[in-house]
Amino acid sequence: MSDIKDILAKVPLFRQLPEQAIALLSECAEEVSFEPETQILTEGAMASTFYIIKSGEVSLQVQQPQSIPLIIQTINANSLLGLSWITPPYQWSFDAITLEKVEAVEFHAACVREKLSLYPEYGFLIMQSILEVFLERLQATRTRMLDIYGVTKEVIPGD
Amino acid sequence: MTSANQTSEIEYGNAGETEESPFVPLPYKIVSKHKDTQDIATIAIEPVEGSIKPYKSGQFNMLTAYRVGEVAISISSEPTSAKRIVHTIRDVGAVSHALINSEIGDMIGVRGPFGTDWQTSDPGDADYVVVAGGIGLAPLRGAIFELANQIGKKRKVNLLVGARSPDQIIYVADMRRLEQLGVKVYETVDIADSNWRGSVGLVTELIDKAVFDPSNTKALLCGPEIMIRFTARKLIESGIDPQSILVSLERNMQCGIGLCGHCQLGPYLICRDGPVFTWAPLVKDLLSQKER
Known part of the structure; x- marks a missing residue:
């Protein structure tokens, strides 16, 4: 268990958390690894886990009935994979598939939710860290919606 | 200056x-x-x-x-x-x-x-993070090859490329050559299907993948100005000195020698004072203001 605590303490997302909050999280966590092309999350399935990626990359995908899947985002090392475990109905919205071998810390969502409720002083700090992920992804999504690489007009001298 | x-x-x-x-x-x-x-x-x-x-x-x-x-x-x-x-x-x-x-x-x-240049003819011992969005890779191509050809053993050169989709990435063959020369190349796109093996997301997300010593790193940025702003912000958060960030800007350049005034941005004429500027203190605030 102390190994997990050390690992979590080094995750940038949890850098502001006190030792006690890290200890709470570590009680719900274990190290896992996945081979390339492993489906970790499945759209519509129960969101009973979430992950901190230690190494490797995971692709968040959405299936298309008449075509190959679209990639929504790739999740890199030190990032959090899985947000739907936080609020009901606790169901994944997308598939998550490993692009390469992935080492991760797996959290048991029900256990984490219980800790957050039982220890609200640390629960707030943990949720604040996770909110950082929401905010970053919301801002990134908004920016991507701007289609910033779109065509600009040529300016003709004299115009 | x-x-x-x-x-x-x-x-x-x-x-x-x-x-x-x-x-x-x-x-x-x-x-x-x-x-x-x-x-x-x-x-x-x-x-x-x-x-x-x-x-x-x-x-x-x-x-x-x-x-x-x-x-x-x-x-x-x-x-x-x-x-x-x-x-x-x-x-x-x-x-x-x-x-x-x-x-x-x-x-x-x-x-x-x-215009001004990227100052890469004599890069010293600094690490480099070169960030390009879309066709913004074009003004950086010469600089990246200059850096790659002087890469040595110590200097780390990272090229972060963002594009709308995989088919919009330019210089694909060049990037494989740069990798052979020791440049770490990271690519990301906004839209891709599962045939794409690179990253999907904002180019700023690639900064976490790049390896560099922030206390001795220069950054070169070119692409959409929104991308430049967000990228500069993230690089500064990563510890890079704002004065070590160079950006290339684009405006309506007509005479090329600072006479006609069409390319004015605040106090600068991009064709004469730019297109390459230091991020701070020169253009940081100008890019988030409406031009009049």
Whole structure:
């Protein structure tokens, strides 16, 4: 268990958390690894886990009935994979598939939710860290919606 | 100090080896052409009679499509003694359309080189993070090859490339060459299907993947200005000195020598004081204000 605590303490997302909050999280966590092309999350399935990626990359995908899947985002090392475990109905919205071998810390969502409720002083700090992920992804999504690489007009001298 | 590098400032009446007016383009012949994407092509040109002065990475030329018009295009070749110059052009209007639809052997006009540069001819021992969005890779191409050819054992050079989709990434073959030279290349796109093996997301997300010593790193940024702002912010959060961040800006450049005023941005004329500027204190605030 102390190994997990050390690992979590080094995750940038949890850098502001006190030792006690890290200890709470570590009680719900274990190290896992996945081979390339492993489906970790499945759209519509129960969101009973979430992950901190230690190494490797995971692709968040959405299936298309008449075509190959679209990639929504790739999740890199030190990032959090899985947000739907936080609020009901606790169901994944997308598939998550490993692009390469992935080492991760797996959290048991029900256990984490219980800790957050039982220890609200640390629960707030943990949720604040996770909110950082929401905010970053919301801002990134908004920016991507701007289609910033779109065509600009040529300016003709004299115009 | 008003610009990234004033040594390349162009003075009126001194823009060409022929000592002719800086407004008279020299004839160049297209010697090769490569279609990068559906609307982007790269041409290599060589002088026919008289050549422009030696250039530095980051500078631009004014290219003339005869009987159509003139447009400012960044130089994409690595500065060498060779007379061949490479330009990558996106088809966004009449002049660029005429230029990218020219054939090998066709003549175009060239004035230049103009503007400031990336200061990569002598990079010292600094690490580099080079961030390009879309066709913003074109003004950086010469600088990246300069850095790659001087990479040594200590310096880390990271190239972070963002594009709308995989088929919009330019210089794909170059990137494999750069990797062989020791450059760490990371690519990300906004939209991809599962055949794509790179990243999907904002180019800023690639900064976490890059390996560099923030206390001794220079960053070169070129692309959409929104991308430049977000990327500069993230690089500064990563510990890079704002004055070590250089950005290349684009405006309506017409004369190329700071006379006509069309390319004004705040107190600067992009063609004369830029296009390469230090992020802070020069352009940081200007890019988040509405221009009047």
